[in-house]
Amino acid sequence: MQAGLVIIGTGLAGYNLAREFRKLDKATPLTMLTGDDGSFYSKPMLSNALSKGKQADELVTSTAEKMAADLDATIRCQTEVTKIDAPAHRISLADGESIDYERLVLAMGGRQLHLPLQGDAVADILYVNSLEDYRRFRVAIANKKRIAILGPGLIGCEFANDLVSAGYEVHVIGPDKHPLGHLLPPEAGALVQHALSDLGVRWHLQTIAQSITRAGGGVQLNLSDGSAINTDVVLSAAGLRPNLAVAAMAGLKVDRGIIVNRLLETSAKDIYALGDCAEVEGKVLPYVLPLMAATRALARTLCGEPTPLSYPAMPVVIKTPAHPVVVSPPDKAANGRWMIESDQSGVRALFHDEDKLLGFVLTGVYVSDRQALSKELPPLLP
Numbered sequence: 001m002q003a004g005l006v007i008i009g010t011g012l013a014g015y016n017l018a019r020e021f022r023k024l025d026k027a028t029p030l031t032m033l034t035g036d037d038g039s040f041y042s043k044p045m046l047s048n049a050l051s052k053g054k055q056a057d058e059l060v061t062s063t064a065e066k067m068a069a070d071l072d073a074t075i076r077c078q079t080e081v082t083k084i085d086a087p088a089h090r091i092s093l094a095d096g097e098s099i100d101y102e103r104l105v106l107a108m109g110g111r112q113l114h115l116p117l118q119g120d121a122v123a124d125i126l127y128v129n130s131l132e133d134y135r136r137f138r139v140a141i142a143n144k145k146r147i148a149i150l151g152p153g154l155i156g157c158e159f160a161n162d163l164v165s166a167g168y169e170v171h172v173i174g175p176d177k178h179p180l181g182h183l184l185p186p187e188a189g190a191l192v193q194h195a196l197s198d199l200g201v202r203w204h205l206q207t208i209a210q211s212i213t214r215a216g217g218g219v220q221l222n223l224s225d226g227s228a229i230n231t232d233v234v235l236s237a238a239g240l241r242p243n244l245a246v247a248a249m250a251g252l253k254v255d256r257g258i259i260v261n262r263l264l265e266t267s268a269k270d271i272y273a274l275g276d277c278a279e280v281e282g283k284v285l286p287y288v289l290p291l292m293a294a295t296r297a298l299a300r301t302l303c304g305e306p307t308p309l310s311y312p313a314m315p316v317v318i319k320t321p322a323h324p325v326v327v328s329p330p331d332k333a334a335n336g337r338w339m340i341e342s343d344q345s346g347v348r349a350l351f352h353d354e355d356k357l358l359g360f361v362l363t364g365v366y367v368s369d370r371q372a373l374s375k376e377l378p379p380l381l382p
Contacts, residue, residue, distance in 0.1 A: 003031035003074070003099055005302065006091065008081055008246075009107030010034040010064070012043060013275025013291050017105060018071050020299035030073040031099065033091070036132055038064025038077040044288060046134045047158035048319045051165040056135035084250035086268035103302060106247060106258060106266070106273040110240035110286060115150060119211035121219045125150075125234045128159070137235070144232035145169055148221055150209055152179040156237035157192060158319045164199045165321075171229050172196075173204040173221065180318070183327050187340055188347040188363045195323035204229065240286055242277040257284040262308035262381070264298045274298055280309060281381060289314040290380075313377035315360075315370055323363055326370045328377060330359030341366075 005021065007014045010032055018030060032038075040062040049059060068075040080094035084104070091099045112127040128137050141147060147163055149156045152174035164170045172179070178189030179196070193203060207225040214220075218232040242257040253259040253267040257279030264272045264280070274294040276286040285291075293311055300307040318325040323346075330336065336353040346364020350357060350373070357376040362369055 004029040004102045005105070006031045006033065006099060006101040006103075007105045007107055008033045008091075009109060009275070010036070010038045010040070010067070010075065011107065011109050011275065012288065013109070013295065014105075014107035015040050015067060016292060017107060017274065017295040017298060018067075018073060020295045021302055022071050022073075024299055024303040026072070030071060031101075032071075032073055032075045033079045033081060033093075033099075034064075034075070034077055035080055036077065036130060038067065038075050039131055040064075040067055041131050043130075044319075046128055046131070047155055048162045049134070050138075051162045056131055056138060059131060059134070081246055084246060084271070086250050086252070086271060089270065101270070103270045103272070105298070105302075106271065106277060107275050108243040108246065108273075108277045110242050110276040112236065113239045113241055115209065115236060115238050117209055117212050119213040119222075121212040121214045121234075124214075124219060125212065125236050127236050129240065141168070141233050146218065146231040147171070147233045147235060148173060148229055148231040149235050149237055150174070151237035151239065152176050152203070152205065153182060153237065153239060154180060154316075154318055155239075157196070159235060159237055160196055160201050161199070161320045161322050164196065164201050169202075170200065171202045171204060171231060173207065173209055173223065173229070175208050176205055178205065179203075180325070183316075183318075183329060184325070184361055184363075185338060185340060185347070185349050187342040188325070188349060188361050191342075191344075191347060191363055192320055192323045192325060196320070199322050240276065242279070242284060244277065247273070247277070255279055256282075262310075263301050263306055264294060264309060272298060272302075283311075283380070285311075285314075285380075287314065287316055310382060311380035313374050313379060315374055324367045326360075326362045326367045328359050328374065329361075331380075334358045 039060045041059045064075045083092040112129050146169045148171040152172050179192045207223045209221045211222045221229040244254045247258045248254050258273040275291050297307045297309045315326050315328040330351040340349040346366040348366040349361040351359040
C-alpha cells in the first residue's frame with residue numbers, strides 16, 4: 001500500500017497534526033495508524049472525568065470514521081506497527097501487510113511506568129493512559145469503595161482529588177516528602193496535601209509499595225515502612241515514559257525520547273516525531289500546550305515551509321480543585337533562587353536570577369497571578 005504522509009498515533013498529537021496539515025494541504029494522501037479504536041478525545045480529561053459523571057464513551061468527541069471523513073484520511077484502527085525500515089521508507093504491520101511512505105510522523109505518545117512489585121495480585125494493578133484504560137477502570141471501581149493510588153505526582157493527585165470527590169476512600173502512596181514533590185516547593189506541596197486530606201485522602205509518604213497480594217475480596221498493599229493497606233482497587237500513577245521501542249528498533253537516535261531537531265526531524269530522513277514521545281533539545285514535555293505548538297510548526301514544515309519549533313512560556317495547570325495549582329518550572333540548568341510567600345490561602349513562589357523571572361509556582365488564591373507573571377517569563381525555546 002502506498003501513502004504520501006503516514007502518522008503513527010491518533011492521540012492529541014496525531015490528530016491535531018493531521019488537522020493542521022489539512023488546513024495547508026488538501027491533496028496529499030494521508031494515512032493514520034493506531035492500536036486502538038481511533039476515537040478522538042482529550043486525554044487530560046481522564047483524570048477528572050469521574051466526579052463530572054462522565055463515562056468513557058461520553059469523553060469521545062468524534063469517532064475514527066468521522067475523523068477519517070473530516071481529514072480525508074485513511075485511518076487504520078487496531079493496527080500494530082512492528083517495524084520501520086527507514087532506508088526503504090516502509091512500515092511493517094503485525095498482520096503481515098506493509099505500507100510505503102514518503103514522509104512519516106511518529107506521534108506514539110508515552111507508556112505507563114510499571115513498578116517492580118511482587119505478589120500474586122500484580123496483574124490486578126490498573127493503569128489509565130488511554131480511553132480504553134479508563135473504560136476498564138470504570139468497570140473495576142463500580143460498586144467498590146476503596147482505591148489506592150501509587151504515586152503522589154501530578155496524575156496521582158488529580159485522580160485522588162477526582163476519586164475522593166466522587167465518594168471513594170482514597171489512599172496515596174509514594175516516596176516523596178510531600179505531593180507533587182518534583183514540581184512544587186515543600187510549602188506548596190503541604191497545602192495541596194492538607195486540602196486533599198480535608199476531603200478524606202489518606203497519605204502514605206516517604207514509603208513505597210513492595211508487594212500486592214489478594215486478600216478477601218480485595219488486595220493488600222505491603223509498604224516498605226512495614227505497614228499494609230487493604231483496598232479494593234490499586235491504580236498506578238507512577239509516571240509515563242515515551243514510547244521508544246519501534247523507533248529504537250528502526251535505528252533512530254533515542255535518549256529520554258526520540259531525539260529530534262527544531263524542525264522535529266529524527267535522525268532518519270523523512271521521519272519526524274512530536275508529542276509525548278519526542279525529545280527536543282533535551283526537553284520532553286508531556287503537556288498539551290507544547291504539543292499544540294509542535295503540531296502547528298510541523299504542519300508548515302511538512303507543507304514545504306520549514307518552521308523551527310519554538311516554545312513560549314507555558315505554565316501547567318494541575319487539576320486539583322481542592323487547592324488549585326499552576327506551575328512554570330525553571331529550566332533545570334537555571335541559576336537563581338526561590339522567593340516564597342506562603343499562608344493558608346496559598347503559595348506564591350517566584351524563581352529569579354539576578355534580574356529576571358525564570359519560573360513560578362502559584363497555588364490557592366495566587367493562581368490569579370498566572371497571566372501577569374507568564375508575560376515576564378522567557379520562552380522555553382526561543
